[in-house]
Amino acid sequence: MPSKNLKYSKDHEWVRVDGDIAVIGITNYAQLQLGDIVYVELPEVGVTVERDEVVCAVESVKTAADIITPISGEVVEANVDLDDGPELINDDSFAAWIMKIQISDMSEIDNLMDEAEYADFCENED
Amino acid sequence: MGKTPLYETHISLGAKMIDFGGWIMPVQYSGIIREHNKVRESAGIFDVSHMGEILITGPDSAHFTDFLITNSLIGIKPGDVIYSPMCYQNGGCVDDVLIYCLSEKNYLLAVNASNIQKDYDWITANSEHFDVKVENISELYAQIAVQGPRAQKILSEITDVNLDSIGFFKSNVSMEIGGVRAMVSRTGYTGEDGFEIYTASDDAPKLFKEILETGSDRIVPCGLGARDTLRFESCLPLYGHELSNKISPLQAGLKVFIKFGEIDYIGKKALEEEISCGIKKRITGFEMIDKGIARNGYSVFTKDGEEIGYVTSGSICPSLSKTMGLALLNADYIKSGNEILIGIRNKKVRAITVKKPFYKKKYRKREE
Numbered sequence: 001m002p003s004k005n006l007k008y009s010k011d012h013e014w015v016r017v018d019g020d021i022a023v024i025g026i027t028n029y030a031q032l033q034l035g036d037i038v039y040v041e042l043p044e045v046g047v048t049v050e051r052d053e054v055v056c057a058v059e060s061v062k063t064a065a066d067i068i069t070p071i072s073g074e075v076v077e078a079n080v081d082l083d084d085g086p087e088l089i090n091d092d093s094f095a096a097w098i099m100k101i102q103i104s105d106m107s108e109i110d111n112l113m114d115e116a117e118y119a120d121f122c123e124n125e126d
Numbered sequence: 127m128g129k130t131p132l133y134e135t136h137i138s139l140g141a142k143m144i145d146f147g148g149w150i151m152p153v154q155y156s157g158i159i160r161e162h163n164k165v166r167e168s169a170g171i172f173d174v175s176h177m178g179e180i181l182i183t184g185p186d187s188a189h190f191t192d193f194l195i196t197n198s199l200i201g202i203k204p205g206d207v208i209y210s211p212m213c214y215q216n217g218g219c220v221d222d223v224l225i226y227c228l229s230e231k232n233y234l235l236a237v238n239a240s241n242i243q244k245d246y247d248w249i250t251a252n253s254e255h256f257d258v259k260v261e262n263i264s265e266l267y268a269q270i271a272v273q274g275p276r277a278q279k280i281l282s283e284i285t286d287v288n289l290d291s292i293g294f295f296k297s298n299v300s301m302e303i304g305g306v307r308a309m310v311s312r313t314g315y316t317g318e319d320g321f322e323i324y325t326a327s328d329d330a331p332k333l334f335k336e337i338l339e340t341g342s343d344r345i346v347p348c349g350l351g352a353r354d355t356l357r358f359e360s361c362l363p364l365y366g367h368e369l370s371n372k373i374s375p376l377q378a379g380l381k382v383f384i385k386f387g388e389i390d391y392i393g394k395k396a397l398e399e400e401i402s403c404g405i406k407k408r409i410t411g412f413e414m415i416d417k418g419i420a421r422n423g424y425s426v427f428t429k430d431g432e433e434i435g436y437v438t439s440g441s442i443c444p445s446l447s448k449t450m451g452l453a454l455l456n457a458d459y460i461k462s463g464n465e466i467l468i469g470i471r472n473k474k475v476r477a478i479t480v481k482k483p484f485y486k487k488k489y490r491k492r493e494e
Contacts, residue, residue: 035142035153035154035158035351036157036159038419038442039417039418039419039442039449041417041471054471057471059419061158061355061441062153062158062351062354064419064421083417
């Protein structure tokens with residue numbers, strides 16, 4: 001379930017900030033739009049990514065969706081459970097995180113939406 | 127955007143709707159994989175009313191229809207259905223269609239949704255020297271497909287007609303089913319036994335509801351997503367992917383649907399030339415070795431990095447637990463067992479060419 005501590009990007013990712021680490025996944029709205037998820041291309045651990053860069057991808061039966069990082073920094077961990085269980089994202093998209101990034105610029109967090117803002121944002125997407 | 131007569135039905139069933147070539151259509155109801163599996167195991171019902179119907183009538187209708195299509199109409203009887211590509215002079219495809227022989231002088235072409243106007247214009251433009259009438263009657267008819275091993279049992283509960291009397295690629299051109307009048311054929315696009323039902327647009331919601339209620343837990347409504355994975359596993363071509371104005375039926379592996387001999391038809395010269403010169407490119411099946419899904423348009427390379435074609439369709443195959451693809455490849459590489467590379471995003475991942483179809487079709491062909 002979403003928590004009050006989550007932040008959201010306009011690309012339908014959720015971000016949980018844990019010290020200087022950002023844990024990133026896709027939202028329930030995103031997984032519903034995608035449908036059955038059948039493959040997650042995970043990012044390479046150790047690479048440095050810039051905000052708005054395509055880092056990896058989530059593929060459903062119908063389509064491939066780029067994962068665009070809302071946060072700059074170094075990828076320190078990828079959720080390898082998704083290799084064999086991509087459907088975990090459909091089961092609970094807030095539990096099935098995709099990657100952890102060591103945040104290089106904390107101010108980027110301020111650009112993200114809170115839960116209420118994100119709910120409004122989704123309403124306008126429909 | 128076009129709506130089928132079943133639009134309200136889809137909304138009430140909670141379908142996820144998408145724009146499909148100008149039509150607002152259900153892509154899924156309960157989930158593509160679940161719907162796919164239900165069709166393989168039991169039955170599924172699909173609204174395919176976006177498909178078009180073009181009627182050719184008149185004294186020359188048989189002769190003219192035969193001139194339009196690559197397959198042969200010789201020996202066709204009322205109630206028979208045939209599949210055929212319809213080509214341009216250069217051998218490229220205008221469309222691939224089903225031809226229903228309604229009577230000796232009445233032929234109904236079931237055409238792809240996105241090609242309705244193009245096909246109608248093409249057919250009309252070529253009809254000049256024939257005594258025929260060509261009508262686009264797509265608006266008048268809805269089309270419902272009921273597919274899967276239990277399709278016949280479910281439908282038999284809502285009609286007095288013995289469905290065994292409708293053989294594979296045969297139709298009953300006017301019968302009562304679910305309290306409405308319809309044309310019913312043993313045809314489909316899933317690789318399973320099943321039926322396609324043509325009925326008046328106004329009658330479609332009643333019939334759809336009747337089939338769903340009668341089928342109960344034996345049937346689920348299925349969207350275009352499952353329709354695509356089902357046809358893909360069976361390697362049935364999809365116009366715009368495995369067939370197009372640039373891909374001839376020979377390249378698509380549809381030689382069995384091309385007539386040879388004296389009878390003239392549009393595209394004959396080009397197709398015969400293509401055979402005598404050797405078919406240079408062919409739709410080839412492949413299985414992914416590495417992870418990833420090869421999608422339409424991705425480039426295909428040899429192990430040495432030489433580009434040899436592109437992906438036309440690719441998907442996971444729910445019934446096979448494999449990820450497969452179809453690609454238009456340089457004919458030197460179509461033999462099974464060739465390792466190839468697919469360009470997916472910024473990577474090249476490994477795949478191997480395999481035989482088609484991926485899923486063995488379970489058609490019910492009657493011994494005559």
